[in-house]
Amino acid sequence: MVKKIFTSLIPLLFFLPYFFGSDLYAKEKPYYEGKVINIIVGYAPGGGYDRITRVIAKHLPRFIPGKPSVLVQNMPGAATVIAANYIYNIAKPDGLTIGLVNRGIPFAQLLHAPGVKFDLRKFSWIGSAAVETTTLALRTDMPFKNIEDLFKAKEPIIIGSGGGPGDATTQFVILLKEFLNLNMKIVNYQSSADVILAIERKEADGIGMSINSVRPFLERKLLRCWIRGRYANPEIEKLPVDEDLTTDKTGKLIMGIRSVADAIGRPYIAPPNTPVKIMSILRDAFARALKDPEVVTEARTKSMMDVQFVPPEECLRLVNFILNQPEDMVTKIGRYIKF
Template identity: 60%
Template sequence: MKKTPLFCLITSFVLLFCITAGDLALAAPYYEGKVITIIVGNEPGGGYDRLARTIAKHLPKHILGKPTVLVQNMPGASSMIAANHLYHIAKPDGMTIGALNRGLPFAQVLKADGVRFDLLKYAWIGSAAVEATVLALRAELPFKTVEDMRNAKTPIMLGATGPTDTGGQFPLLLKEYLGLNLKLVNYTSGADIQLAVERKEVDGRAAAYSSLKPYIERGLMRPVIRGRVSEAGIDHLPMNEDLTTDKRAKTILSMFSGVELIGRPYVVTPGTPPDVMKILRDAFAGIAKDPELKEDSKKQRMEVRYVPPEECLKVLNYLLNQPDDVVKEFGKYIKF
């Protein structure tokens, strides 16, 4: 049979299609043979670092291609150094993940020195945990309600490490906007504060519920008030934002407590392709349900709870789009 030019052209297209389809079928997964580096913006050994290393251990099995996942610490300026590195230096290829400090939104809204990033422009994986904040007092003290604390005859003494610490900021806002009779006493560390509580040098402290839970369960301390995040054991407590009808006070308290929902932020460089982001988001959602990871995190008194990017961005948009007068007032009490 004589082959016409049209026949040859059609045959060529068919062969090209078959070859291309075959190549696509044989294409390796994006992360196969690759190395993902999680950059932790905090020192080794702390909560951010331990969680990142636990995630790194279990993440490969939730990503097609099972990449190697390493952890690198890049501490400094409450993780601003790591945040700037992610924003300006790391490639937008999904191979570098930032595990950043939950206080970074405060740095941006207050225009702190060293901020060279916009949290709204990162490609957000989400948050790997929430972090409930509570104020707890020694169990034998008579202050059981917010009203008791407001009507205390003498100031209730609370240990804190300074104006940049949640343990100091939380009660300072309660004192200012809810009228609680509180006084802060400065210590060098959370461990020193807890020792002071047990020695009855101070009446209590504010901190992450995960830190205070062992003392509450032992009956040494009693939680009285919480921030935005609730969980078993503190779900009966009043939330700070609900204890005022004043619009400005409610806004300031909401700005502060909202970031509890972004307890452990995980982001990658702006411009990372959407298909890569889907892989990473699905993987983080998967590890939050992984029984082996849950067992590992439980041993370290941590809980992985995935917060999707849209929820993180909702909190950030609220915080970062307040009018100047509100931000100025917020900055009187929140330092970074």
């Protein structure tokens, strides 16, 4: 009897998916399948932040389940403060909008720069694509043979700034001028690309730039690096370090704090409260992409940039170090880096 009842129920088993939903038997569709990720770059096209992002965007889909399309959107202004505001306040926390901001942006928040409408500690951090070395680069036809000649310059050395005081490389140059007593005049331009054009026209003498950004112009022998920040790169590790060139104790401290931003490098962020599962996908994809031999080779050969994944925890630790400076040090920094 029992066997007869069981046998009669067998045909019903084939209809169960229709009663309870076929999704119970289907494999879960990858979240990113059929979607588009927009990467917001806080600078105009052509600079180092833009170049490195376009290499990553090209390869990122193959490291994300579902292989979404990845587009790059430039949103220049205020040394990436505008882009950061957009990601913090407007972009949805759905993993479809992420951004790349300037590594010097913690100082904009620390010093309460006008227009800052975000808290870096609340972003969902993906990680960084590099550790940078900031340098002072001057035209190769300048009449300086050694560092001593640089200190003896009688005519002002015109240094172009493509991002104002919120830009890490401009912060570097400001502190060189203040604590090394270099005879420099800082002139603001719309972007680093505009500064390079001015250098080529000999309207400007030099620029503060990361080694990754300046490398194409070293290859062309347009520029020569003279001074670097604390974090060394094998190509320029023998250059004098900014902190070592000043005897001012306050200057050494501020230069040291500024150099922490170089270790943040090229930081990628997502809106606050982006779900943990989505952030795990993005972080894993960036980490794998930046270690992939094809990505590493293309970044170096086509964009002349070295890539290196810096975990989000490390980025946030460095951000907190800058933001947690005591009030007396914040006051001292604010005397020189002014917004």
